Each structure stands twice: as C-alpha cells, then as structure tokens.
Amino acid sequence: MASYYFLLFVLVAASAISEADAKKKLSKDFYCSSCPELLSIVNQGVINAIKKETRIGASLLRLHFHDCFVNGCDASILLDDTSSFIGEKTAAANNNSARGFNVIDDIKANVEKACPGVVSCADILTLAARDSVVHLGGPSWNVGLGRRDSITASRSDANNSIPAPFLNLSALKTNFANQGLSAKDLVALSGAHTIGLARCVQFRAHIYNDSNVDSLFRKSLQNKCPRSGNDNVLEPLDHQTPTHFDNLYFKNLLAKKALLHSDQELFNGSSTDNLVRKYATDNAKFFKAFAKGMVKMSSIKPLTGSNGQIRTNCRKIN
Numbered sequence: 001m002a003s004y005y006f007l008l009f010v011l012v013a014a015s016a017i018s019e020a021d022a023k024k025k026l027s028k029d030f031y032c033s034s035c036p037e038l039l040s041i042v043n044q045g046v047i048n049a050i051k052k053e054t055r056i057g058a059s060l061l062r063l064h065f066h067d068c069f070v071n072g073c074d075a076s077i078l079l080d081d082t083s084s085f086i087g088e089k090t091a092a093a094n095n096n097s098a099r100g101f102n103v104i105d106d107i108k109a110n111v112e113k114a115c116p117g118v119v120s121c122a123d124i125l126t127l128a129a130r131d132s133v134v135h136l137g138g139p140s141w142n143v144g145l146g147r148r149d150s151i152t153a154s155r156s157d158a159n160n161s162i163p164a165p166f167l168n169l170s171a172l173k174t175n176f177a178n179q180g181l182s183a184k185d186l187v188a189l190s191g192a193h194t195i196g197l198a199r200c201v202q203f204r205a206h207i208y209n210d211s212n213v214d215s216l217f218r219k220s221l222q223n224k225c226p227r228s229g230n231d232n233v234l235e236p237l238d239h240q241t242p243t244h245f246d247n248l249y250f251k252n253l254l255a256k257k258a259l260l261h262s263d264q265e266l267f268n269g270s271s272t273d274n275l276v277r278k279y280a281t282d283n284a285k286f287f288k289a290f291a292k293g294m295v296k297m298s299s300i301k302p303l304t305g306s307n308g309q310i311r312t313n314c315r316k317i318n
C-alpha cells in the first residue's frame with residue numbers, strides 16, 4: 001500500500017513538473033534575439049490578409065482552436081494529406097470548412113526569409129490568431145512562444161476532440177474539461193462566434209428542430225437554409241456585426257438568436273446563463289475572460305525543447 005502511494009506521488013509530481021516546464025518554456029521573448037522581426041512580419045501578414053478578405057481573421061482564429069484541441073497547439077492541422085499519410089484537414093470538423101492555410105504559408109515564407117529554420121508554424125498560427133482578434137476590434141494579450149511543430153497528425157483524434165455543434169451543454173463542458181478548460185473558458189471562448197460564418201448544414205437542425213429560437217429569426221434563416229439542399233450556404237454566426245469582434249454574440253443568445261445549437265445551449269435555462277448575461281452586459285469583462293481563455297487554450301500541450309521540429313514548410317514534415 002505504502003509503495004502504491006509512493007508511486008502515485010512520483011507520477012503526480014512528475015506530471016506537475018512537466019506541465020510547469022512546458023509553461024515555463026513558452027515565453028513572449030523566445031525569439032527576441034533569434035528572430036526580432038517575427039511579430040511585425042506576422043502582424044503585417046494578418047493585416048494584408050484581412051484587407052483582402054475580412055472573414056479570414058475569423059478563419060485563422062478557428063484554425064488555431066482546431067489545432068490546439070487535437071493533441072495540443074503543434075501545427076498538426078497544417079499538415080497536408082499524402083498518399084501515405086492521413087492528417088487532420090479531412091477530419092469531420094475541418095473538411096470543406098477549415099481555411100486560412102495559404103495565409104499561414106505566406107507568413108511562414110516571409111519569416112523563413114528573415115530567420116530561416118528558427119520559428120515554428122505552431123507559434124506563427126498562435127500569433128496570427130491573436131493579431132486577427134486585435135485587428136477586428138477585440139482584446140489583445142501576450143502570446144507565449146517556443147512551441148515546436150509535430151511530426152504527426154491524427155484524423156481520428158480530430159474527429160473525436162473538436163466539439164460538434166449538436167452537442168448539449170454538459171457534453172460541451174466535458175469536451176472543454178478534457179482540454180483543461182473550465183465552463184467559464186467555454187462561455188468566453190465561444191464568444192469567438194462574434195465573427196465569421198457557418199454553413200447551413202451546421203445549423204439546419206437548430207433552426208428546424210429546436211424550441212429555443214426567435215420566430216422571425218427562424219423564418220429568415222429557413223428561407224436561406226431549406227430542409228434539404230443548399231448545405232454550403234453561409235450565414236454569419238453573429239447576425240449583427242459579423243466582422244467586428246464585440247459582445248453582441250452574447251446579446252444574440254439572450255434574444256434566442258444563436259445560429260448554432262451549441263451557442264444557444266450556453267443560454268438555455270442552466271448553469272452558464274449567468275455568465276452569458278454578464279458578458280452581454282459588460283464588454284470589458286468578456287474581453288478579459290476571452291484573452292485569459294485564449295492564453296490557456298494556446299498553452300495546451302505544446303511541444304518544447306527538443307520535441308517535434310521546426311518545419312520548413314508548414315504543410316509537411318522536414
């Protein structure tokens with residue numbers, strides 16, 4: 001018995017050390033001397049991309065989320081499928097949906113010119129997500145750097161780990177808890193749906209079958225998204241200001257005007273209602289909780305030290 005407890009102690013202590021280690025290794029100054037231009041190159045790349053297409057800011061933010069939820073923020077989502085390798089791009093949540101890969105390629109090419117072989121794709125994606133939020137009017141935060149890139153990817157892990165829009169609140173909470181994220185993080189980070197678009201196929205069940213939908217809102221969406229067909233028709237996640245990062249997403253939930261079932265689940269008569277009310281009333285509290293949640297999400301299981309590699313091309317391992 002005593003030796004069992006001793007072993008347990010060693011295991012718990014070891015995992016606590018490795019977690020602290022990973023967090024310590026992420027530092028905002030990681031590339032200060034090895035790539036001083038990094039932050040301005042990424043920022044300029046994001047500005048140029050948003051100038052071309054406003055939606056891309058939303059797409060980059062989601063790309064980072066879908067990277068982090070599948071075995072950590074390790075750029076695994078950026079790996080292309082090949083004849084001998086199946087990656088995450090064709091996983092259920094990403095196929096015909098995840099976008100922004102070319103923007104990351106362009107930024108990576110510029111970073112490689114300035115400081116070859118030094119900066120990971122995972123760090124570039126993390127910075128691009130932050131810069132996207134900032135340029136669309138959202139909060140800013142310090143990004144810890146020093147992630148390395150995976151040499152693997154997993155479609156089945158992507159299928160299982162990225163939350164689906166038909167989940168109920170308890171399943172959403174469990175999904176986030178599996179990543180070390182709280183119910184508060186779930187609500188705040190869902191506020192990312194203040195920007196960007198979703199396809200008819202993702203919200204059809206919500207606008208035809210859920211009771212908790214404003215009737216005029218339901219009618220106008222049903223006109224655009226019929227019971228069958230038009231699967232790829234796009235609608236804004238925040239119907240009021242889809243290219244501006246603000247707290248109107250939460251006001252929409254109070255008015256039963258969420259586009260996704262998973263969004264309305266956050267305000268549907270249970271434990272997260274009060275957080276939704278709080279963020280709908282107080283934009284500053286939302287921004288603060290969102291920034292905090294992003295720092296947590298961006299720190300999920302990074303590869304550091306000599307683990308993984310610094311990919312030359314984000315789409316393939318070296």
Ligand code: HEM
Pocket residue numbers: 055057058059060061062065096097098099163164165166172186189190192193195196197198199200202237260262
């Ligand atoms: C809470 C669970 C979540 C679910 C079930 C969910 C689900 C979805 C779905 C179904 C779409 C539309 C995809 C399509 O139609 O192709 C979407 C879009 C989006 N999601 Fe989420 N999401 C969740 C959380 C998050 C989080 C945590 C973030 C970021 C922090 C995020 C950021 C976005 C953004 C920005 C878009 C729009 C992307 C674009 O326009 O390209 N989502 N989400």
Ligand SMILES: *[C@@H]1O[C@H](CO)[C@@H](O)[C@H](O)[C@H]1NC(C)=O
Pocket residue numbers: 090091095096
């Ligand atoms: C991904 O989408 C393409 C194009 O719609 C489709 O042909 C393919 O079967 C999909 N792949 C998976 C794994 O669902």
Ligand SMILES: *[C@@H]1O[C@H](CO)[C@@H](O)[C@H](O)[C@H]1NC(C)=O
Pocket residue numbers: 090091092155156159
């Ligand atoms: C993941 O989901 C895709 C699309 O739904 C499906 O075609 C594929 O079989 C699944 N793959 C794995 C490995 O779970």
Ligand SMILES: *[C@@H]1O[C@H](CO)[C@@H](O)[C@H](O)[C@H]1NC(C)=O
Pocket residue numbers: 168169170171
């Ligand atoms: C939520 O969904 C899970 C999985 O589908 C199910 O087991 C559970 O009963 C549901 N919970 C509620 C409160 O509806």
Ligand SMILES: *[C@@H]1O[C@H](CO)[C@@H](O)[C@H](O)[C@H]1NC(C)=O
Pocket residue numbers: 204205206208209227
């Ligand atoms: C709505 O629910 C019914 C009954 O469960 C189901 O047959 C139908 O496919 C659902 N409709 C949509 C659009 O998901």
Ligand SMILES: *[C@@H]1O[C@H](CO)[C@@H](O)[C@H](O)[C@H]1NC(C)=O
Pocket residue numbers: 210211212213261262264265268
């Ligand atoms: C909200 O609660 C109702 C009643 O319990 C339930 O039917 C519905 O599926 C829930 N979710 C949404 C998004 O309406």
